[in-house]
Amino acid sequence: MPLLTGSTGFITNFTGGQPDLHPIVTPLVLVPIGRRWVFETRATFENDLVEVPGRSGFHGGPVQKEVEYAELDFLLTSYATVTVGRFLTPFGIFNERLYPVWIRNLQSDPLILPIGIGPSNASTGGMIRGGFKARPQFNINYAVYFSALSTTSPVDSDRFAGVRTGIFMPKARLEVGGSFQHLLEQERSNLFGFHAIWQPTLLPLDIRAEYANSKRGSGYWIEPAYKLSQLPFLQNEMRRMQLVARYQQFFTGDLVSDALPPIDTKECEFGLNYYFMDGLKASGDYGRQFSGAGNLNVWTMALTYRFVIPLGPAGSAR
């Protein structure tokens, strides 16, 4: 049965005292075709509303519309899926797995996010991906992909080939992995990165981290998030709250990139998430950015919601 799902959010951002209102809607359509095919596409409708000198209130341009990806997946075997079309570039973990506003713990993007994902966060080409149990102690997941050059904005992409693999140890609840990409145009350079996600069994704690390196810059982020469900008071409220922190650093490379900071930058952020109900989350965070251009405060407040709408009668699973 086809499904319309996705997320919507209203994000308020104060960067160096400048307010910016950012409404965003990200619908995702899933269409099963037979037993082995899935078509999925995600679009984004967003706007940036800012204060204009001499005018009252917030003003923005036209709504920005973008089809982020539109892919056709063929479930080849239990352990391999073939994807063709436009797909999110599987470099690192943030772009593919943590990007939607209802999933991410902090609303701001990591500084290194643009590394390895192409000019519009997606690739145009083909990919084989999957996962399998290599040993009882660990699972392996992999994605091998190729992207062709596309210069049509906003669906532009670079020409590159790459691979990402990860090893997940269910007992330790630890995933570690790496990404490698070779750019087949411009400076024909290699990019690589590492990622890790750890959820200790004794604590409601998630620790995520990522490192990326390219000729245009390198850096890392580490993000612990702790749910307060173990606190012995106000348990109904505490189990809905999550404390988050993130420390990140970016180092400029030999080449410049419009998407990356122009100078070495580091940032630390602290935030609080409150989960009202399934899919509805309020979050607020404070960050301090340090760079040669001057230090500044970044405040973010957001309300996000994940929706799921069946496009047909929702009955038995068959």
Added chain:
Amino acid sequence: MRREWILVCSVGLMACLVRSAIAQQQEKSGKDSVVVAAGGASTANSNSSHDRRSPKALGSSASEQRAARIEGEKIFRANCGRCHQPPHQFPPRVMAMAIRHMRVRAMLTDEDMRLILTYMTQ
């Protein structure tokens, strides 16, 4: 020259992964057919006592389902919980589609997908 080597290595790696996946699939289907054959033989041998064993068989089916649910919960917490908060229950067909999407996104196997669906819908 270096680019060719990288491409050859990527293609080689891809071939190894696909071969390993196909081998696992064949091994799994081989095991399944052995189980089916064994099940068929046991049914044929115990046909006369079938009625007397029904409650026991039912009990074992219920315990199998319970085990599948527990395993599904474990897989759900390990795989889905790595990225996002657990969602509430949805109708079965909605959940089936969402899990099919996550099979691709989270690189789950068919087995994991089935167990998570059992956990999320029962």
